[in-house]
Amino acid sequence: MRVRADRDVCIGSGLCALRLPEMFDQSDDDGTVVLLRRDPDPDQEAAVLDVVEACPSGALQLDR
Ligand code: SF4
Structure with a gap:
């Protein structure tokens, strides 16, 4: 599993960093x-x- 993050899409909610x-x-x-x-x-x-799945902006993606 590999994680990708699109900072142009992220709204900075902070949920990922909190969890x-x-x-x-x-x-x-x-x-x-x-x-x-x-x-x-x-x-x-x-x-x-x-x-x-919980990211509110859809900025996070998974490659498997
Ligand atoms: S949970 Fe999604 S929107 Fe919130 S900071 Fe992380 S990547 Fe950005």
Whole structure:
């Protein structure tokens, strides 16, 4: 599994960084998502999937 984030689509809600701070952060400039890691550990995959589905803007995508 690999995570992609489109910062042009992100609305900076912060949900991803709140739920999975080991994977996601927010830009100090505009609050948009910053990916800290692209490849989650196997035991993080379910949590990452939940965050991707919950993202209100659709900025997060998964490649499997
Ligand atoms: S949850 Fe989605 S909209 Fe919110 S900061 Fe993360 S990528 Fe951006």
